[in-house]
Amino acid sequence: MKLGAFDIYPVADGRFRLDGGAMFGVVPKVLWEQCCPADEQNRIQLSVTCLLVRAHGKNILVDTGLGDKWDAKYRERFAIDRTPTLLESLKEHGVAAEDIHLVINTHLHFDHAGGNTLRQGPQVVPAFPKASYSIQRGEYEDAVSANERTKASYREENFVPLAQEHRWEFLNGDAEIVPGVSVVVTHGHTPHHQSVKIESEGQVAFFLGDLIPTVSHLPLPYIMGYDLYPLQTLETKRKVLRRACDENWLLIFEHDPAITMGYVRRDREGKYFLEPVRVS
Template sequence: MKIGPYEIFTVNSGIFSLDGGAMFGVVPKVLWNKTNPADELNRIQLALRTLVIKGDGRIILIDAGVGNKMNEKLRKIYNIDSQQNDLERGLAEKGIAPEQVTDVIITHLHFDHVGGATRLDNGLLKPTFPNARYYVQGEQWYWANNPSEKDRASYMPENFKPIEEAGLLVELNGPGEVLPGIETLVMYGHTHGMQLPKISDGKSTLLYCADLIPTASHIPLPYIMAYDNNPLITLEEKKRLLPQAVREKWILVFEHDPFRPAGTVIETEKGFKLGEEIFL
């Protein structure tokens, strides 16, 4: 896909699983299990989908998956296959070396979004992309370093502290343009200061939905994760964003959907739902 000067595609950096009930909040299992079948532990399989934006002399990544640093206990809990969770290998298949990446936009600092941004090198933690700048909302950086009891387990300092220590961290202060043609929208329902990158050239618009709409199944307004710190704020954010996405025919990228990487949204008498499926 081409938007403005950029070639845009996705790289699957792996798969993992989370509890289906937690992923769908108040929605009954009899509804979500139809499209997201649970395993014997009630977990549903989810994708780890990094967006790659190439052009204008840059190689930009949006989010970095879980990485390969987790211990065996956590790998079992989250059903992580370390052989499949390798962002570097996925990029190599597209002809991209870690040293070529110029920018990494991190939507938020939960382990499944930033884990691949750092790696172990002979026992030392280092940024995976040594020549890149890493963009994080300042509010989210503060929250990650001072999490609540509810979401503390989602923030693992080894995933983001090495970025700061290497002098590669760029803290953003609210919504706006980050790079030419790329702006971020800032959300507060899922976590404080989550940013959604939006790429537009006046003709086409693509929005990386992160955990506001993690899968296409989460397009309907009531489908909100129990993981969200402020679900009613998530609801208002969806009510504000989805009508514009329908009117302007935005392409939404679903970071965690194992079957549908992207698509448009339509509004029916029953509410918002997936329109055309799009493969990037």
């Protein structure tokens, strides 16, 4: 779709499943299963939606999905179904891996950075051979020194090879990447998680990443158990949703299996709800 002078395209990297309880934290199952039914292993369906932005003659990719470096054990554990793959989705818009100029990772968890790299024989190499990759410096440092609480979410093959190839552009806080495309640090899920703000001709789109992974997470207390700092998430959500509502931002959800984007509104009780936008 058009966003001012820019083009934005949600691009898929298939679907997977995660534990429903972990996805909703302290919210009781009797509440969250009304919107997100679980399978026999208590897992809920999630999409993997990345974003292609065409701005100033550049192809910018926000997040890279799960990637293809998974063995059978993990494919089964997470019910990974990469139909279509990210590269297939990009191809539908006439874009090949070689055409991507810049990759922005919201953070480095396996379902957001898995497609950063790919295997070529015994080696792991950048999946986008002409692109630079942007991440918060603190996020990278946390990823390479992951502890017992965080290491399951980080896979070094998704980010260390890029450092060896000198592909990273490390950021320190909010930053404009190109005119109209900026990153905004949205603390909570990880200490240095960032979302991406796209602004052109008075229109704003905001790619949420894991700040608000699905539409079902719009209520302020609906916060993932995966979030390292849930009270920070709460305050970040409060600030972002207030601005999104007041300034009519288009919100883009990375993990909702049914709704990709929409405009957030408040009802008479002050609760947020979404007016979905159809993706053609």
